[in-house]
Amino acid sequence: MFQQRRAYWRNLDNAAKMFSAASSPKDTRVFRFYCVLKEKIDGSVLKMALDQTIQKYPVFLSVMRKGLFWHYLEESDLRPVVREEYKEPCSHLYIRDKKELLFEVTYYKNRINFEVFHALTDGTGATEFLRELVKNYLYLMHEKDGLENVILTEQDLTVKDQEEDGFGRYYNPDERGTRKKKNHAYQIRRESKEYEELQIGETTASVKELLEVSRKHGVSMSVFLTAAMICAIHEEQSKMQEKKPVILMVPVNLRKIFPSDSMLNFFSYIEPGYRFGEGKDSFDDVLEATKQYFEENLSKEKIAERMNNLIAYEKHKILKWAPLELKNRCIKMGAKLAEREVTAVLSNMSVVKMPPEYAKYIERFGVYTSTMRTELCVCSFGDTLSFAFTSRYDSTNIQRNFYRILKEQGIFAKKVEADYPKEAKPNYEGKKVFQIFNFCCIAAVVLCIMLNLVLTPDLHWWIFAVAGGFSMWLAFATGYLKRYNLLKNAMWQLLIVSIGSILWDIFTGWHRWSVDLVLPLVCLIVEILMELIARIQSHPPKEYMIYYVMASVYSMILPLILMATGVILYRAFAVICVGLSFLFFIRLLLFRKKEFKEEMYKKFHV
Incomplete structure (x- = not known):
């Protein structure tokens, strides 16, 4: 095995840039790949297996960081832990400002769960990681039984191969296609539960049965399932809703078209669909149309055009140089608009293979993902085909329709009973705390207004109470939301306090106390606090550098401008602030x- 050397940091691939910008506590962009064994899981042995797996795939030891123009992934010294399952599946993994790994390994009874944030890898990368993890676990458990250690991948696979950006390698601006105007797709509308908990419905079926039926119709398994899914959704459409087509997003593994050993995201997608209500609405009609769509759009040329079009957006001169916060909002807006072009998602993760001597210990593999719409994920192991529907809706009508269509075609699915710990609950505690805090602030302001109107109606001190309440709320809310990164928190407080004090000074008669005294003192206090935080928390230079630079530059430039323009009259504190900040820098x-x-190169890379 070649020496495993990692890049200190690396750019996000094309797909990861979308996931990092569009993720949220509700739309986590996390998916779970799991393996059900025929024996109960030993947590301590699973931890040893995970340590071995990480040695082979160190690219997973990364944390998300923010630059001025793009997010990026940075090598981390953090090491994963193994826990018994404790929260809702596919819960939030990427928490902004919190330095944590972007994957998690848990277990429950005889199931090993591997959950990962989609910006780190795709389904193929997750499959390889889980296969290695399960193999290492079974070897540690059954080495004494004569089980031999095997190599699942090529021995000469390097970390550089794993970190390869397939999008960048195969991007060709000369092979871009013309973007066609898309129709708005039919949207599934259902009442969702409070906080929109993820609804999961799983079944299993025979791979042999599905292959026989698919071959009978002269189509692939993916084409057959896509047509069945489209028809299942159509059964929930009204006559008026048939004016809009049912369109599925179907991810495509680009490694099958463009050779790559990358463990990063390297996939594209196609969007097969069907417009009902025009006379030909039978399953065979939909199947034939879907077959034709796959044949026309799965060619190397068509896939390359779509991939190049997506990368071209990333490399657009205006978008490329736009600040990250503005860029994130644009990407989120684009993602929302793109959702109108798709009804649901169908992901076929294909076959998961394990050596025969290991397969006898495994019952099945399964996969599902968090989603804000309806999604069906499929994978197979041996003769077991695993289906998993996920959605944010209470209704299971589409699932019922789908399995009935399969049954009519001779494919019988068996329901898998949900088996999760009773204490595994949605992780919304932080949101509830912030809601309580907001209510208390609003209640305090309302109380002040009532007291003013009842006790001193001729005075209007409630205006100052509201302004003061808002100032306090802004400072404490920022501190709460940025609590995971104290250095960033300090920088935000510097901006809020200095700008807020100037505004207070302006609206109370402009006595210049804000610029003569408060501004320089706050700048110096924050710089000292940053130094203390960095030392107490033992931060390496890469953790504190950008915040030191921002604080020192701000503390030099703003007082200098105010002195040069004559705004600051008493210059002693401002001069001391500028001088010490200059030395700090x-x-x-x-x-x-x-x-x-x-x-500086990392933070300002484009």
């Missing part, structure tokens, strides 16, 4: 020159 250049250059 020069210290970084002299004693942390290498780290300074590296961090």
Whole structure:
């Protein structure tokens, strides 16, 4: 095996940039790949197996960081832990400002769960990781029984191969296709539960049965399932709703078209659909149309055109140089608009293979993903085909229709009873705490207004109470939301307090106390706090560098501008602030020159 050397940091691939921008506590962009064994899981042995797996796939030891123009993944010293399942499946993994790994391994009874944030890898990468993890676990458990250690992948596979950006490697701007105007797809509308908990419905069927029926119709398994899914959704449409087509998003593994050993995201998608209400609405009609669509759109040329079109957006000069926060909002808006073009998602993860000597210990593999709409994920192991419907809706009508269509075609699905820990609940505690805090702030303001109107109606001090309440709310809310990164929190508080004090000064008669006294003192206090935080928490230079630079530059530039324009009258504190901030900044250049250059390059990369 070649030496495993990782990049210190790396850009996100094309798909990951969308996931990092569009994810939220409700739309987590997390998916779960799991393996059900024929024996109960030993947590301590699973931890040893995970440590071995990470040695082979160190690219997973990454944390998400923010630059000025793009997110990026950085090598991390954090190591994963193994826990018994404790929360709702596919819960939030990427929490902004919180330095955590983007995957998690848990277990429950005889099931091993591997959950991962989609910006880190795709279904193929997750499959390889889970296969290695299960193999290592079974070997550790049954080595004494004569089970031999086997190699699942090529031995000469390097970390550089795993970190390869397939999109960048195969991008060809000369092979872009013309973007066609798309119709708005039929949207499934159902009442969702409070907080929109993920609804999961799983079944299993025979691979042999499905293959026989698919071959009988002269189509692939993917084409058959796509047509069945489209018809199942159509049964829930009204006559008026048939004006809009039912369109599915079907991911396509690009490694089958463009050779790559990348463990990063490397997939595209096609969008087969059907417009009902025009006379030909039978399953055979939909199947034939779906077959034709797959044949026309799964060619290398068509897939390359779609891939190149998506990458072209990323490389557009205006979008490329747009600040990250603005870019994130644009990407979220684009994702919302794109949702109108798709009814549901069908992901076929294909076959999961394990060596015969290991397969006898395994019952099945399964996969499902978090979603804000309806999604069907499929994978197979041996003769067991696993279906998993996920949605945010109470209704299971589409699932019922889908399995009935399969039954009519001679494919019988068996329901898998949900088996999760009773204490596994949605992780919304943080949201509830913030809601309580907001209510208390509003209640305090309302109380002040009532007291003003009842006790002193001729005075209007309630205006100051509202403004003061808002100021306090803004400071505490920022502190709460940025609680995972104290250095960033300090920088935000510097901006809020300095700008807020100037505004208070302006609206109370402009006595200049904000610029003569508060601004320079707050700047110096924040710089000292940053130094203390970095030392107490033992932060390496890469953790504190950008915040030191931002604080020192802000503390130099703003007072200098205010002095030059004559806004500051009493200059003593401002001069001290500028001088000490300058020394603070020069210290970084002299004693942390290498780290300074590296961090500036990372944060400002485009």
